[in-house]
Amino acid sequence: MPSSTKIWAIAAAAAGTLVPVATAMRLGWAQATLVPSRIEWGLSSLVPTMIPVIAVIAGLLLIRWWSWLLAAGTLLCLPMTAALFLPSLAGHTSVYSFAQAGGALVLVAVLGAAQELMTQGERAWAATIAGSAVGAGVVAAALLGATWLRSDPGLAYVAAVPALLAVMAAVLAVVLHPGAAAFRPSARLTVLGSLAALLAFVPALATPERISSVLDISLDSLGRRPYILVAVIGLAILAAAALLAAITGPWSGPSTAGAALVQVGVVVPLLLTSASVAYHPWYGTLTALAGFAAGCAAGASRWRTQLAVTGGVLCALLLLLALAATGGDPEKVVSAAWIPGGLLLALLVATVTCTVASCAEPAAARGGLPAVLGPIAGALVIGGRYVSPLTQLDGGEPSSGRLGGSGHLEISAGLLLAAALVVAGLGLAATWHRSRSQAQPGQERP
Template sequence: MDSNRRPAILTGLSGCLLLIFLPASVSGGLSLVAPFGSEYYSGMPRSAAGIVVLPQVAALVLALLLVRWWPWLLVTSGVLVAGITLSTMPREMLLPAYLIGPVTVTFALIGVLACAQRLFLDGAPRWGAAIAVLALGLRVFSAAVIGRGGMASRDYQLLKAGVVAVALFGLLAFAWRVPRAGRAPLSWARVRPVLAAGAAVFLVIPLSLVTRADVATLLGIDSSVLFRHPWVENALAGGATLVLAAGLAALAGLWSLGGALTMALAQAGMGTPLLLAFFALEGQTAARWSGVLAGTAIGVLAALTRWRVAVAGTLHVLAATSLFIAWSATTGDPGRIGTQHRVVPALIILVLVVAAVTATAGATVPVLARRGSIPAVLGPVAGLLAASAGLLLAATYVEDDGLPASDTLNAVRHLTTSGVLLLVAGAAVGGLGLAHYLTERWAERRRAEEIRREAAAAERDRLARPIHDGVLQVLAMVQRQGAEPGATGTALAELATLAGQQETALRKLLAGGGTLVPPARETEAVDLRAALSELAGPGIEVATPAEAVPLAGHEGRELLAAVRAALENVRRHAGSGARAWLLLEDEGDGVRVTVRDDGAGIAPGRLAEAERDGRLGVAQSMRGRIEDLRGTMTVDSRPGEGTEVELWVPRRG
């Protein structure tokens, strides 16, 4: 464990402990907000449903806006859980606790998922995936603890108090040590997951205001029909929420939509098998806990491997196969596993289903983390979609007479539907993983191509400078001397010698070795004062400090080459009779050389035109050299007023 990431990992694990005892419902898809029509609102007036949901929506949006401060979201949730746990007031008098409950659950889950996202982006993808899997697995564990056959009240409260104390200690000990993430600029990519999640859960409020008479009018039937068949109304509410929430999830991006739908399919297929397993293991507390923890452990191990997508898909196939076998072995009545309390088949189903769904979370984390949407998608959006799909599926759980059976295990009679959902979720995991893999490979190839192009450009620039300063200068001298009618034999011999030297250097360079510039020791410092003073002559005046101005060997030679190129430009382009002045200044942390002339100046756009035509004196011999030394070069020129070139190069260290 990296010491720099240890506080974040321990804070996230402490936050996971809080999820063990926070309310969760498997039939509700582990959603932070239940869709209207679910049993959460049974017996509640429609006008009150919106009031109940508002604190949940507000808490969710606030938590998503504060994901950068996720350690303190977990600390806040831990303090609230500890306060409620240690309170001695009667539960019916704890109205603040009823309102604080949604804040506690939301802050805890969003904080843990934000921790997973931060770890993934900080270079610890395996830890990030593991914590996201634990978050989902421990939500299932909470449903197992609080559901049928949970612990006796006293034992449960003692265990809860102990776990909450450990979690709160871990949060207070490590949360303040977590380095705060840098402030990300406000952008559409950052805001849209928050908007999508907040708008999706807000759907519950307008849907709660739709009356039964409104639904009957919409369908063109009598409202008494809906009174006799209430599951139809619930299915309509679930279907509307599903469609609208999926549309809003698309607002967060196609990858976020794909991850949300994949997780929703997996969670929707999980509800009925876990209902059967929990019912069969009623009174078998240790078996229920062991099954959930074993499945979560398998999911964590799957998330830690390179083959997380393949493993998740395989687990979905195994889980679906176990459901089909249970259906066949009971001759189409898998409810007998629950009523007869068959421990072994119930445990197999429990472990495989939990493992498949938690492994799905681990497989979707890499897709969502890079888009910054893990907290929004794996938290509220996927849960709400799954819960809405559960309401829609409930309308299909009917018998031959077109009515659902009036018992708890009615959905279990249609166990094969969950098997099909798990198979589809497995295919979705594979498709999402394959698309992500292909996209990553394409991005890597594009980055490699960009690096190759940059390297080629850098190599071209590196070769252009010595060719310009050597071969091209010699050729220019040959042209000038050849054009002069009185060229002497000595001048021609000198040109021949220079041409021979450049030919030899160029052949060595083309053969794969050698250089066009004379060799020099890299560590040998250059005295710029002495070197520039040697450039003084007719028409060139040099002003230098009284003392030596040393500069490291490579930097000094490159700066001198740029100065010579500037003087060559003066000689060639400033006009006959133009004078040049060199000024050397030692600024301590760097050296500044100014080359000024009183020649014809440079017309606007002339430098860009010269570069396009392949004349690279300014672009490569001067500016390219100086920029490679991390220095700066400025050119100030007006036609008829001369030119001033200022070169500044920093010293090493």
């Protein structure tokens, strides 16, 4: 790899890692995990939603100039950091919308950098950068920690450091790579990615009144079970996103599913492990960063598929073990097992990073990496997260409390096992395809 290419690749990965860390410390847990914690209905939410959607669609259309998109995304996040020193900015909804738009644009841009490296034949570098782009959001959630247990007033000010470093890294990427990328993304995949971004408007359009009319259930009954409203929205997003993923192609579709399954599967375990290290913040930070480094190293390895499968299976078994060892009450881990909790946190971060890295190469067919692992996978994650409360009911009602879903770790274990199976299937299919291509040259290589 030419030295200049190596430098801008590192710059892109650095900016993509630092931006979610910076914004998550200000936006909170929900944005750090890229999964909204609540739904805002009505026309009043259209404008705040429109800004991130426009940013994603513009990013997909201009993805060949990903270095400039990277710079634009980091700049959009700066007002959020500036609000630390100018409190008057914190009261503007647009500041939060711009931060969300900036984070989404950075994710798309970094995936664009990974796509260019994939086109140049640098598969290990491309997989590592794609994995780090998604894994960084998980690290940010872990660094934020369980704020309802222990909140560090100075933590938000620390966000200024990665925000400024991200700007410097993005500027470096622009200086070293100012021109258009060599790859040309498929118009069909760009359209599918744009449609996935538009699914963000579903909560604004599917109001409780409309849902009540479609389901023929009274508003009072739905009001007593608000999780049903959220689940209906999630099912709509999930079904539409699954259809879009299936249309992307035989390689991109399973890749999207694998990346989404692992992200949904780690949400509840991340809540549990973050709470377990809440009173040991330095230990939690070090384990999260160590897990991220291990995930990036595994993603760069030629054995990334095997390592991703191993990580997914191991995480699932440990979750089932925690469920059995605590008599079905894993919240005991929070108060009594902070050291194992931190180690599990590291394994979860590493597994997400390596799994997404393993899905990068199959998703890169026809220049579709930014669309497939960006908005399409993101829509699947959001839809799956909205639906998940239906799988965590106790006596017909959702579990209460911040760690309410921790009593149903078998669901998370199942999702992680499913992600491991998808990745294993992709690996086996790729091996068979390569062996067949030796006898029949000219076939599309995943």
